[in-house]
Amino acid sequence: MQLDQRVGARGTGAQFPGQGFGKGLGLGFAVPGHPFYNVSVIFNSHQFVSQIQTWARELGFSQIGIAGVDLSSAEPGLSAWLAAGFHGDMNYMAAHGLKRARPAELVPGTVSVITARMDYLPASTPAQPGQWQAAELARLQRPGEAIVSVYARGRDYHKIMRARLQKLSERIETEVHALGHRVFTDSAPVLEAELAARSGQGWRGKHTLLLNREAGSMFFLGEIYVDLALPPSEPVSDHCGSCSACITICPTQAIVAPLKLDARRCISYLTIEHAGSIPLELRPLIANRIYGCDDCQLVCPWNKFAQRSALPDFDERQGLTGQQLTTLFAWTEEEFLRYTEGSAIRRIGHERWLRNIAVALGNALRAGADDSLRSALLARREHGSEVVREHVAWALDQAPLLELSIK
Numbered sequence: 323m324q325l326d327q328r329v330g331a332r333g334t335g336a337q338f339p340g341q342g343f344g345k346g347l348g349l350g351f352a353v354p355g356h357p358f359y360n361v362s363v364i365f366n367s368h369q370f371v372s373q374i375q376t377w378a379r380e381l382g383f384s385q386i387g388i389a390g391v392d393l394s395s396a397e398p399g400l401s402a403w404l405a406a407g408f409h410g411d412m413n414y415m416a417a418h419g420l421k422r423a424r425p426a427e428l429v430p431g432t433v434s435v436i437t438a439r440m441d442y443l444p445a446s447t448p449a450q451p452g453q454w455q456a457a458e459l460a461r462l463q464r465p466g467e468a469i470v471s472v473y474a475r476g477r478d479y480h481k482i483m484r485a486r487l488q489k490l491s492e493r494i495e496t497e498v499h500a501l502g503h504r505v506f507t508d509s510a511p512v513l514e515a516e517l518a519a520r521s522g523q524g525w526r527g528k529h530t531l532l533l534n535r536e537a538g539s540m541f542f543l544g545e546i547y548v549d550l551a552l553p554p555s556e557p558v559s560d561h562c563g564s565c566s567a568c569i570t571i572c573p574t575q576a577i578v579a580p581l582k583l584d585a586r587r588c589i590s591y592l593t594i595e596h597a598g599s600i601p602l603e604l605r606p607l608i609a610n611r612i613y614g615c616d617d618c619q620l621v622c623p624w625n626k627f628a629q630r631s632a633l634p635d636f637d638e639r640q641g642l643t644g645q646q647l648t649t650l651f652a653w654t655e656e657e658f659l660r661y662t663e664g665s666a667i668r669r670i671g672h673e674r675w676l677r678n679i680a681v682a683l684g685n686a687l688r689a690g691a692d693d694s695l696r697s698a699l700l701a702r703r704e705h706g707s708e709v710v711r712e713h714v715a716w717a718l719d720q721a722p723l724l725e726l727s728i729k
Contacts, residue, residue, distance in 0.1 A: 387521025471614025538625035684717025
C-alpha cells in the first residue's frame, strides 16, 4: 500500500486527536479545542526531510534517505535464499521469515523508514585512488600477518551508529511530538541494503552490498522506523554494468551468481557468524584472514571513491592491524577481552578467535615452514576447547614432516 493510501498516516491530511505535530518548520498541529481540530493537517514533509538531512550530517552521517514500507517485491528472493539454505546456521534469519521484508509487522505502526549511512574508512587511509586497496591486498602476500576486516579495526559500529541514530530520532521528536520510532543497526530482522537502495542511498552490487557513486561501499547502514509519513527518496540506477570483479576474486566463490551470496562459503560468515568447525575444503581458502574478508570490496572500481571518516571512533586500534598471527594466538582470554573491549571482534569470543587464527597459522605453515608458527600451535594443542584442538591439529598437519620432527 502506498504511503498516501494509509489511513491515519501523519502528514497525509489525517487527523490525530490529541497529538501535536511539531513546532517550527511550518508544521501544522491538531489538538482538541484548536480551531483546526479535525481539519486536514498541513505538513511540509519535503522541507522536513531536508532538515533531517542537516541534523544527520551534524551527527556524522554521510547521507540519509526515505523508504516506504512495501517490500513485497523483495519477498520471493528472500524466501528462495532461505529455502536454498544460503543463510547457513544463522537460524535467526529463518526464524523471522518474511517479517524482515515487512517493516510494519516488525514495528507496528511504521509508515516510513529513514535510512542512514556512515563512512568508516579510518582518517589515516591513503588518499591516492587505489593505494589503500593495494595495501590491503598486499597483506595476503604476508601469510604470517593477521588480517582483520577494515570495518572492525575501530570501535564497534553497532554502538556508534545506534547512539547517533537515537540522537537523530530524538531530534526529530522535538519537532514531531509523540513520534513512534525504533532504531536499527544490523541488529534485527531488517533488509538494510534493500531499504537503503529503495531510499536512494545507492544500488545493490553483484556482491549484494550497497554501492554509492560518491562513496563506494565502505560505509555502515542504519535505520529509523517511524510512524511519520515522509516522501520516499528517488532510487538510483545500477552502475555495475558488465563488471564482475567481485565475483571473480571471491576466494571461496561464495557469490554464486550476481546478487546471490551463499553465506556458508563466505569468509566473513565463516570467521564471524559460524560456530563450530570450519569445513575442511574451505580452510585453505581463508588464508590469513582471521576476522572477516574485504576482497570483493577491494577490487570494486567504485571504491576508489570511498570516503574517509571524520570520526575518531573508526581510527585503527593499536594491536589489531599488521599484527603477527603468533602474537594474537598467544592472547589469553583475559587479554582477548581487554584488547577487544569496545570492538565488534569481542562478540565472537576467545574460542572462535583461536579457531580462526589456527586456520591461518596452518595456511602460513603450508606457505613456508617457520618454527615460531609450529611452536605457537603446539602450545595450544591441549587447549580445553575441542574446536580449538581440532583446528590446531589440522594446522599442524599442513606441514606434517616438519611438525613430526620436533615432537
